[in-house]
Amino acid sequence: MLAWQADSVKGWLLQLLLLLTAWEMGSGQLQYSVPEESQHGTFVGRIAQDLGLEVSELVPRMFRMLSKGRGDYFEVNVQNGILFVNSQIDREELCAESVVCIIHLEALVDKPLRVFHVQVEIVDINDNAPVFPLTEKHLAVAESSVRDAQFPLEGASDADINANSLLTYKLSPNLHFTLEVTESHEHSASLFLVLMKPLDREESAAHHLLLTATDGGQPQLTGTVQLLIKVLDANDNSPAFNQSVYKVQLFENSNSGLLAIRLNAIDLDEGANREVSYISSSFSPPNGKEKFVLDQETGEIHVKGDIDFEDRNFYEIQVEAQDKGSPPLSGHCKVLIEVLDVNDNAPEVTVSSLSVPVPENSPPGTVVALISISDRDSGANGQVTCSMWPSGLPFKLTSTFKNYYSLVLAKPLDREQVAEYSLVVFAQDQGDPPLSASSSLVVPISDVNDNAPTFAQPSYTVFVKENNPPGAHIFTVSASDPDVAENALVSYWLDEKLWPLSSYISVHSESGKLYALQPLDYEEVKLLEFQVRAKDAGLPSLCGNVTVQVFVLDENDNTPAVFGPAEDTPTLLKVPVAAGHVVGKIHALDADSGYNAWLRYELYDATSSPWRVGLYSGEISTARALEEAEGSNIQSLLVLVKDHGKPVLSTTATFSVSLVASAQAAQTDARLSRMGGSAKPLADTANLYLIIAICSVSSLFLLVILVYVALRCQSQAKEAMMYGPGTATLVCASEVGSWSYSNRHSHILAGVSGEPGAKNDLMVFSPNIPVLTESGKELVPNAAGQIKAPPSHTSKNKRLYEEDGMDTATFLTI
Template identity: 75%
Template sequence: MFERESRKITLPPTENQAIWLRQGVGTRLPLILLHTAWKMGSGQLHYSVPEESQHGTFVGRIAQDLGLQVDELKPRMFQMESQGDGDYFKVNEQNGILFVNSRIDREGLCGKSPICTIHLEVIVDKPLTVFHVEVEIADTNDNAPVFSVREQNLAVLESRVQGSHFPIEDASDADIGSNGHITYKLSPNEYFSVEEIKNYEHSKSLVLTLNKPLDREVSPEHHLLLSASDSGQPTLTGTVLLVISVVDVNDNAPAFNQSVYKTELLENSAVGTLVIKLEARDMDDGINKEISYSLSNLVAPNTKERFSIGPNNGEVRVKGAVDFEECTAYDIQIEATDKGGYPLSGHCKVLIEVLDVNDNSPEMSLKSLSVPVPEDSPPGTVVALISVSDRDSGANGQVRCSVRPSGLPFKLLSTFKNYYSLVVAEPLDREQEAEYKLVVTAQDQGTPSLSTSSTLVVPIGDINDNAPAFLQPSYTVFVKENNPPGAHIFTVSASDPDVAENSLITYWLDEKLWPISSYISVHSESGKVYALQPLDYEEVKLLEFQVRAKDAGLPSLCGNVTVQVFVVDENDNVPAVTVPVQEAATLLMVPMTAGHVVGKIHALDADSGYNAWLRYEMHEGSSGLWRVGLYSGEISTTRALDEAEGSSSHSLLVLVKDHGKPALSATATLGISLVTSVQAFPADARLPRIGGSPNPLADNTNIYLIIAICSVSSLFLLAIIAYMALRCHCQPKEAVMYGPGAATLVCASEVGSWSYSNRHSHILGGVAGDSSAKSDLMVFSPNIPVFAGNGKQQDLLCLTFYDYYPVS
């Protein structure tokens, strides 16, 4: 640093520098040495400039000295701030030179402080760096010693002995060092001389010393000129006229037991607080002994505004506000005057040291803030830069920063002097907390401690780290068959906790398992599922597919859900009669007993459940001689028939209905002829007749019996084979689209319509003696929640059909 400063001096001087250099090497060399000493002792960079320097005066090549390139000042957002009031310096960003911007009055800026520095903070970005620069303001002898008055009046008893001292007002010089060092000289006379007496530590009093006893009758008044000169170059001088009146008679002045009193006082002491009690004594008697106390006329006006003394008791009390940050000590001249005809006065000095009280809260300033903070920011990322300060001194001015509440993913780090960085301490997740409210507290170390708090809002920036998710892994939807094309059957909805485009979701079908685009489509924005064509329960009973949801983030994320669409059967198929198809004829021999089964109607229904559950009824008008089984379809006699009723024929009309709503029905016609003996049959008779065609039968009863036994045995064997095939067929298998097949689950909604059954048909009728006929056993199961076509949940009543086969 010293070598750099030396190089600066050898540069061609500017006009202001030339004037300064012309003051002589003797003045410049001490400044250089003082400047070097300061740079070695404090700060990162130190400069010195004389006070009263004109605008544009060169101070230093700050960019070069800080190790910065001139061409990177602007890109790195170079800025310089002064910690105090005033904009005394600026930096030319074209060449990196620090120069004087405005006139600097050292005395107005620092008063009598021996060191006067202006603290600058240089902040550059990329990376964020703070430099501390101190510019020392060198004193010049621009202030002459001055006295507060042009004339001082003193009254001196003629009885005062040789060597007596009389305090007089000293001169003040706003400069410091040799420029502020004052020497006094009194005009030539034989009675008085002037001298400085050291009272206490650095406190001095200027007194007038009596060298020869006075004689009022010879010279009642003396006029002396007191000169005060400083030690600057050039020397400046101030004068005051001393008018000394010689007083007769009262020859004992009040005297204090000490010439100087020292006491301490806390700042912010209440008005009326006792500082010290003074007492002076007068050896005279009577009125010449009575004493009145007062503040000397030499006391500064601002001191008189803060302290007062009781005229009769000598108590010095607080009169106004006492602030340590404004003044740390007071020097008060006290006068004790007796009440004689020619009052005499005694003097003492009270030194009041003001003690600092922690009465200033810390101050915080936000220098930079980088928000929002991306949620993927690594620990250590700087969020904010905060500066703190405290006007108090000592422990009262030492500040520590903290952040609350605890448990936040942020922490404060002390980076530079009086600077703290708020950094990321833990991983962030915007979906758990989108914004943090931090309270930054600056607390000093005083007693009691003072603190300042400021709320800092830190929003968290979103990244696409969440895939769209459905509320459940799969949905079950029930749709009635024969729906209109393009019907809305369900709506899938996924949610994404991200925001903006990261949460913008589109939907589409995943067709990897089965091409179902001809049946189902999904709206890409709303998630509505549409049936593109009417669904037929008899053709398709289940559509199973996956709907995928993708967000619009970069990169995009996906989620999927399985949708099962069960086609609900409606009663849209009429029962179909198989035997007889339209008409059948049967020859029966009489006599026969009541309840004799003469035949059985076979009918099928392509629907399922109740829609396929058939019942049989005799049509009105049919003969009362016959009846039909309600669910079996068996036709039997209602009473016994005898031979007298032989050779007669009957036409029966049977009505077959399902249990659907509305019910659908079909009819079957059966012709029955009664004969008395087998010989009555024609030779070419064929019983029964189906659709008008002959149906050959055996010529005797034994043939019918053999055929019946063989049929029953064959049907029983077929039943066993069908049962084993059904057991193998019912093993679970993976499929996406289902057609007709056997199953057992039948569900009905609140309105009573059957929602699902894999039974394509129920064979509830057959010929007499058919042992392979099935019966249905319905078992009620608890209600289960499902989703209807409108997306609402409803309860379904479920029935389970179990097929069983009679053994005997």
């Protein structure tokens, strides 16, 4: 028996060595071992050092341990990186009869997210003594039993494993019996009490023996059972089974009442000594009596309860066949029932860590979630494949360990296109039929400030009438930002690098409304060109810009100004003269533009006057022939100078003509003055012109003030706004005739300025100023921006131009 035990120990050590070698050849995980029943705080290993992590980075990177379904047996001290026992572990409770008891742990750290797999083996200690099913065993042995007759005994069980559960048996010294142990590598050993010397009931009716079981642990633990052997007389043959061990295979979830096996024991005796009944003497595990039932009359074993492979995959039943002799004799056999797995458990999908929301600028390879897959079945039924739906998402599943997957980013993200992803993780086993499970994940994408504010147009054109009220809202710019929250919060400001704008334009930082800070004067500023910049509130902030062109539209706010004679020397008119003789010319200038600067000349009283004035040229000529009889007198002509603005502004000029007969030597002075003039000697001509000029300028200034006040009062009374965007009409002009042009410098902000000098033919913006016919009907411009007048009106205008001495080639049909 000692040789058998030595061989058994060698075989067990060889299996353990092969198991450890295969374990160490695993996939790069940490392995520790700790004895069971270790107290709280027992050192297991320096996990931080073994994982290549600095102790100082455990807390910032949120180091944590996860143990799936095994309880919190271990903990890590983040101050020193040591793995220690958190609660006492009972290996027999945790792993039952498993040879290797391993607790799988996951160590997680963030920034970046990483997962480490740790295995801790729970080393068995000899803390369980061998235990027999009964403390006292009763046996009946016929005195007629022959030498070497065997009587089976139930062996002891030890909850420990390996050497700690390697049992040796010893029978107390006696004269009649010895102990025989039959070792089984698959199952527990079989014990037999062997009769060495025939019994004599008259000599001894009963025998008391002590059977001791000793395990192989250090220190050794023992268990005992009392054997009470009663010597019987008569019935010489015991029932016998055709085999000592029966093996049966059943699928789990078998229906209740299913026949597992039919046992048959044969007794060679006759009569009552041959009649056999069957008794199930013991079950292993003990709850086997709830799973199977033995028919005492037929020896049939039927399924009684629910059989679950995942709960228990092996049952052992000791069956005794007893005859009805006196005393009765019995035979024994062992029934081994193996439960076969059925694919009755669907995979389980567990998301152990989900790092959301995911920033849209996360690089590919970023770990989004850790997913573990489990299946309680075995073999192909427990082999699981994992997939993701739908396809085409910027994520992929990566296997990191057996049944462990990482959901990682596969493509760049753009929150502005997709703000949230919904995906389903599928797990399917390889059973027949296959079972599957799924878990839904929602991965929101967090915003990053990667979009600058943009305007709907690259530039805006705004038309504002001059003399607008201070602080008037002239336009609103708006920029959009597809980001969210503060990344989409847009503020506006003016870019004043090119030209200072603070005295002209301001922009509201939140609404983007543009305001004119002061009344704009077309005669000073015709165009304001600047950039409005939009900046979001992200970090770092992004900017966009747009160009705004503000065209100032002219209003009729300047009265025509009359200047001195066209020539410095006076004009001498000697009579008689023919009709149409040109005497002089009125020179006037209007600071406005377009229609507002287009002047016309009229005589104040032309009913009986022998004079006439060119409508647009300002030339004064005779309307009829003058005779010598009309000589030697001075005639004063009052000329009205009007513009074409709305309302019409006008001024007056007095033109004096001295008529001299041809026989006289006196000279007539024709001059232009403000509010009238008369003939003077040649010596006083220069002084007279100076006085006239001063009076004219003063009168013109006073008139401009009065007109400005009147226009201001009129604009305030109007309900409609006289500023803001408008539609421009193209008007062409010529310097021939009565057009008047401003010599002022035209400022164009943004670094562009006009050239000073007299106006040439040009195109100006003149909105909302209609052209009227003689009957007062307004003419509408065509698609080319020109105004076509009726033939009568056009021919009349052309005739007036010809009468005023204008070149008909420069006449513009309006």
